[in-house]
Amino acid sequence: MNDIVKNLENVSQEALRALEGAADAAALEKARVEFLGAKGRLTELTRSLGTLPKEGRPAAGQAANKAKEEITQAYKRALAALSQAKAPSQALDVTLPGRKPAQGHRHLISKTSHEICQIFAKLGFSVVEGPEVETDYYNFEALNFPHDHPSRDMQETLFVGDKLLLRTHTSPVQIRTMEKTKPPVWIVVPGKTYRRDDDITHSPMFNQIEGLVVDKGITMADLKGVLTAFAAAFFSPETKIRLRPSFFPFTEPSAEVDIACVLCGGQGCRLCKGSGWLELLGSGMVDPALYGFVGYDPEQVSGFAFGMGVDRAAMLKYGLSNIRHLYEGDLRFSRQF
Numbered sequence: 001m002n003d004i005v006k007n008l009e010n011v012s013q014e015a016l017r018a019l020e021g022a023a024d025a026a027a028l029e030k031a032r033v034e035f036l037g038a039k040g041r042l043t044e045l046t047r048s049l050g051t052l053p054k055e056g057r058p059a060a061g062q063a064a065n066k067a068k069e070e071i072t073q074a075y076k077r078a079l080a081a082l083s084q085a086k087a088p089s090q091a092l093d094v095t096l097p098g099r100k101p102a103q104g105h106r107h108l109i110s111k112t113s114h115e116i117c118q119i120f121a122k123l124g125f126s127v128v129e130g131p132e133v134e135t136d137y138y139n140f141e142a143l144n145f146p147h148d149h150p151s152r153d154m155q156e157t158l159f160v161g162d163k164l165l166l167r168t169h170t171s172p173v174q175i176r177t178m179e180k181t182k183p184p185v186w187i188v189v190p191g192k193t194y195r196r197d198d199d200i201t202h203s204p205m206f207n208q209i210e211g212l213v214v215d216k217g218i219t220m221a222d223l224k225g226v227l228t229a230f231a232a233a234f235f236s237p238e239t240k241i242r243l244r245p246s247f248f249p250f251t252e253p254s255a256e257v258d259i260a261c262v263l264c265g266g267q268g269c270r271l272c273k274g275s276g277w278l279e280l281l282g283s284g285m286v287d288p289a290l291y292g293f294v295g296y297d298p299e300q301v302s303g304f305a306f307g308m309g310v311d312r313a314a315m316l317k318y319g320l321s322n323i324r325h326l327y328e329g330d331l332r333f334s335r336q337f
């Protein structure tokens with residue numbers, strides 16, 4: 001009988017040593033199976049208690065329970081200790097290079113708009129802005145649009161109220177600025193504009209930059225000079241421009257300005273559809289009728305104006321075929337610029 005009790009004590013000691021010495025989860029599990037498993041050493045010993053004479057059983061039983069309790073507790077302690085210790089792979093390695101936080105940058109539209117404004121700023125223009133929700137008066141009326149002009153139609157313009165609309169161009173800021181300031185006026189106006197248009201080269205929301213100069217003795221030569229300087233700075237120093245007669249209600253005379261094709265340089269190719277020229281913007285001499293709305297004296301001053309699509313300028317400069325790339329927010333696209 002004493003033998004069994006002695007054996008139980010020995011097994012318990014051995015088990016404690018094995019469990020406490022286990023270096024990892026595998027070693028711990030091996031020790032658990034060896035002592036506490038269904039065929040483990042403690043289990044075998046406990047089973048053999050049945051062969052003892054009756055008188056010896058209670059003391060041996062108590063010893064077996066004590067051993068089991070001790071070993072089980074030791075196992076739990078070892079398990080807890082192991083799970084707290086960090087695996088080497090999780091430990092802090094101070095020699096690793098740091099992780100840089102991702103840094104954003106301007107979207108191609110903002111970048112282009114900013115770049116265009118910078119060029120005009122160097123030529124002496126100030127940058128001003130105006131509201132995107134506009135009245136019929138500033139968007140059409142004071143810009144000399146006749147009452148039955150097609151762009152005043154619901155099919156063309158996004159109305160938000162009776163005489164309230166999303167501006168269809170940045171030209172209303174011409175009127176707003178002239179109302180507030182006396183000549184000389186040299187401004188560019190970047191901003192969002194809206195039209196009921198949606199296809200591969202038109203987006204219902206797009207971006208324009210308006211230009212307005214009103215000063216003493218301004219002529220069409222000034223218009224051409226300023227836009228030639230702009231094209232040289234924005235595209236390349238040799239970029240040629242040409243003025244084509246056109247019509248806008250708020251300019252007289254009016255001209256469409258083309259640049260020599262950025263792809264073929266004027267020879268004629270797929271991009272310019274063989275003409276050698278690409279349309280860049282609308283422009284003209286400020287129609288004196290506008291001065292009547294803002295209290296300027298047409299005998300004292302004259303001016304020119306222009307309006308260009310920022311999206312279009314970016315598409316031409318960077319060779320983009322689809323305006324949607326600019327508005328879909330695909331990072332694979334945006335990150336290229």
Ligand code: DAH
Nearest residue numbers: 169171282283284305306307
């Ligand atoms: N506002 C015109 C448009 O959106 C563009 C334009 C043409 C602006 C001629 C001007 C201009 O200032 O003189 O189509």
